[in-house]
Amino acid sequence: MAAITADTGGRRFVDTVLRARELSxxxxxxxLVAVTTAVNSSFLSTQGVKDIFLNASILxxxxxxxxxxxxxxxxxxxxxxxxxxxxFASGKFVxxxxxxxxxVLVVGMLIGAVCGLVNGVLVSFFxxxxxxxxxxxxxxxxxxxxxWAHGQQINAADVPASLLDLGNGSVLGIPYLPLxxxxxxxxxxxxxxxxxxxxxxxxxxxxxxxxxxxxIAIRKRILTAYVxxxxxxxxxxxxWLARFGTVVADAAHGWELKVVSxxxxxxxxxxxxxxxxxxxxxxxLLLTTIGSVLVVLKVNSxxxxxxxxxxxxxxxxxxxxxxxxxxxxxxxxxxxxxx
Amino acid sequence: xxxxxxxxxxxxxxLAVGAAxxxxxxxxxxSGDDAKGAATSGAKANPNAPLKKGLKLAFLPKQVNNPxxxxxxxAGIDGAKEFGGTAKEVGPSDASASSQIxxxxxxxxxxxxxxxxxxxxxxxxxxxxxxxxxxxxxxxAYDSDASKDCRDVFINQASSEEIGRSEIKxxxxxxxxxxxxxxxSATANATNQNTWIDFMKDELKKPEYSGIQLVKVAYGDDDxxxxxQQTQGLLQAYPDLKGIIAPTTVGIAAAARYIDGSKYxxxxxxxxxxxxxxxxxxxxxxTVAKFELWDPKNLxxxxxxxxxxxxxxxxxxxxxxxxxxxxxxxxxxxxxxxxILGPPTVFDKSNIDNYNF
Numbered sequence: 001m002a003a004i005t006a007d008t009g010g011r012r013f014v015d016t017v018l019r020a021r022e023l024s025x026x027x028x029x030x031x032l033v034a035v036t037t038a039v040n041s042s043f044l045s046t047q048g049v050k051d052i053f054l055n056a057s058i059l060x061x062x063x064x065x066x067x068x069x070x071x072x073x074x075x076x077x078x079x080x081x082x083x084x085x086x087x088f089a090s091g092k093f094v095x096x097x098x099x100x101x102x103x104v105l106v107v108g109m110l111i112g113a114v115c116g117l118v119n120g121v122l123v124s125f126f127x128x129x130x131x132x133x134x135x136x137x138x139x140x141x142x143x144x145x146x147x148w149a150h151g152q153q154i155n156a157a158d159v160p161a162s163l164l165d166l167g168n169g170s171v172l173g174i175p176y177l178p179l180x181x182x183x184x185x186x187x188x189x190x191x192x193x194x195x196x197x198x199x200x201x202x203x204x205x206x207x208x209x210x211x212x213x214x215x216i217a218i219r220k221r222i223l224t225a226y227v228x229x230x231x232x233x234x235x236x237x238x239x240w241l242a243r244f245g246t247v248v249a250d251a252a253h254g255w256e257l258k259v260v261s262x263x264x265x266x267x268x269x270x271x272x273x274x275x276x277x278x279x280x281x282x283x284x285l286l287l288t289t290i291g292s293v294l295v296v297l298k299v300n301s302x303x304x305x306x307x308x309x310x311x312x313x314x315x316x317x318x319x320x321x322x323x324x325x326x327x328x329x330x331x332x333x334x335x336x337x338x339x
Numbered sequence: 340x341x342x343x344x345x346x347x348x349x350x351x352x353x354l355a356v357g358a359a360x361x362x363x364x365x366x367x368x369x370s371g372d373d374a375k376g377a378a379t380s381g382a383k384a385n386p387n388a389p390l391k392k393g394l395k396l397a398f399l400p401k402q403v404n405n406p407x408x409x410x411x412x413x414a415g416i417d418g419a420k421e422f423g424g425t426a427k428e429v430g431p432s433d434a435s436a437s438s439q440i441x442x443x444x445x446x447x448x449x450x451x452x453x454x455x456x457x458x459x460x461x462x463x464x465x466x467x468x469x470x471x472x473x474x475x476x477x478x479x480a481y482d483s484d485a486s487k488d489c490r491d492v493f494i495n496q497a498s499s500e501e502i503g504r505s506e507i508k509x510x511x512x513x514x515x516x517x518x519x520x521x522x523x524s525a526t527a528n529a530t531n532q533n534t535w536i537d538f539m540k541d542e543l544k545k546p547e548y549s550g551i552q553l554v555k556v557a558y559g560d561d562d563x564x565x566x567x568q569q570t571q572g573l574l575q576a577y578p579d580l581k582g583i584i585a586p587t588t589v590g591i592a593a594a595a596r597y598i599d600g601s602k603y604x605x606x607x608x609x610x611x612x613x614x615x616x617x618x619x620x621x622x623x624x625x626t627v628a629k630f631e632l633w634d635p636k637n638l639x640x641x642x643x644x645x646x647x648x649x650x651x652x653x654x655x656x657x658x659x660x661x662x663x664x665x666x667x668x669x670x671x672x673x674x675x676x677x678x679i680l681g682p683p684t685v686f687d688k689s690n691i692d693n694y695n696f
Binding site for chain 2: 040042043045047048051055058142143146149150151152153155156157167168244245246247248249250251288291292294295296297298302
């Protein structure tokens with residue numbers, strides 16, 4: 001019992017730091033929106049708010065999947081290619097037919113799951129470094145997609161209205177896209193936080209050796225993380241089609257780095273074991289909002305990339321600083337506890 | 340029967356000039372090579388030379404995933420069949436400046452009769468193209484020009500001036516000649532878009548457009564999401580915006596799609612350059628009243644015939660030469676070796692269903 005109470009002290013500190021991290025992103029977001037609204041009042045109009053959430057939802061969805069992978073001390077660079085492949089594949093699937101929206105979603109997620117499975121098996125069973133595996137699948141999937149598409153294009157006129165409605169329609173004034181993202185985020189967030197198996201993802205990321213000694217099924221968890229990331233990328237691919245209507249093979253080209261940026265800015269440690277899907281989703285929201293704000297404030301769009309990069313550096317520096325502090329605090333507490 | 344020896348002379352002359360033209364253009368060596376006498380006069384092109392059979396042409400688009408370039412190239416490949424030639428399309432999957440170089444080198448080794456290239460960068464492809472020309476391979480630029488001395492002719496989709504000026508005219512019609520407009524372009528350094536935009540700005544100086552104010556040129560980088568965001572931003576930054584001109588197929592689709600699903604539908608006019616298939620939905624539901632484009636099929640077709648005419652010695656790329664381009668009739672080479680396809684077609688509700696590309 002004594003051990004547990006002492007433990008909560010340390011956990012409370014770590015918790016505060018983590019929550020503070022999410023709160024600080026939220027604060028940055030609020031300041032950003034407030035300043036922009038002060039300059040241009042229409043930024044916070046109904047249409048403006050709707051736009052912000054619509055813009056961020058696909059990136060946030062990918063960030064949620066990426067978080068699961070990153071907390072296990074891995075990375076999934078293939079998500080951009082998966083989105084492109086699924087967006088094109090589901091476009092081909094629906095073109096000229098009146099397919100059921102749910103069926104399209106299922107097909108898209110299945111394709112994503114297969115891609116995730118390949119990544120997961122290579123990383124967890126064959127022990128190939130994640131960076132190399134997913135870099136490889138990034139190009140393989142992209143190559144397949146390009147070979148298949150070969151300059152074809154999916155047009156909004158070919159996509160059934162029910163699917164396009166998913167990208168732009170809303171229920172009770174709330175657009176479907178962010179709604180889907182929030183549901184997925186809460187579900188994954190709850191699982192990672194409340195379920196013992198969810199906690200194991202963090203354990204693997206903080207200390208793989210200790211996790212193995214504790215009898216955690218490392219392979220299974222890593223495989224799960226990749227499949228979830230793949231499924232969400234597949235879902236994102238269908239939503240991409242629903243949102244933009246016009247799709248060529250290189251949809252979401254280069255998005256893997258955007259997603260990783262969102263995750264890191266959102267406070268998920270790139271070395272694993274730390275961070276939440278809420279933070280990652282907020283990071284995605286922040287990055288997208290900056291993009292919109294720069295246009296509204298009439299700032300040259302060349303700055304957009306530079307600012308996103310600077311933010312990333314800042315986030316990583318803060319991470320490092322916090323990690324040092326947390327270690328020091330834990331060590332101090334442990335020393336006291338031992339004495 | 341007299342045609343045949345003439346053709347042979349023309350061919351021999353073309354070869355001789357081609358061989359002597361390492362590093363220079365065919366045109367320049369033709370005019371500067373007085374010593375060659377008879378041979379040079381023969382190289383002045385023989386408009387009556389028949390198109391050779393079995394010509395091998397290669398289309399090298401900006402990138403193979405671009406639907407527009409695919410339409411152009413396929414039409415060119417079909418056109419080549421008409422005159423008994425064979426054509427193929429090869430190309431990179433990204434549109435970066437250097438990605439076409441290795442393809443040109445391969446095509447040189449394969450001894451093509453002509454290379455048709457939509458240059459990603461006018462200068463980056465110059466070296467390899469010159470090498471091709473020195474190996475008697477004819478070079479036709481289409482869609483996006485290479486530097487003038489690295490190609491024989493350039494097939495221009497429409498005169499840049501005409502595109503720029505007509506964009507303003509279309510927009511002025513849509514908004515009743517009064518109000519604020521913005522331009523949503525591709526990348527900030529795209530040669531063709533920037534030329535068109537310059538002509539748009541020039542056209543706006545005319546007194547009949549005094550009521551129109553161009554407030555901003557935004558860049559969506561030919562990326563859906565970014566073009567979307569730029570459209571949203573423009574409408575927020577300029578609440579009284581009346582119209583958006585997007586002279587790029589990605590931009591116009593993104594702008595139309597955003598406006599279609601927002602409260603701005605029916606209040607903000609969208610126009611620019613797009614393909615009928617891509618824009619059909621938005622024209623039918625009233626988001627876009629009209630937009631423009633040349634027929635990309637004719638562009639590929641014309642390029643194919645120009646390449647055959649060059650390779651058969653009918654033309655050398657000098658100003659004033661003429662050649663027959665199949666169903667498109669006779670075409671004349673203009674200044675700087677440019678052949679212009681024709682005025683852009685305006686698409687609207689009444690005619691969009693006649694087109695499928």
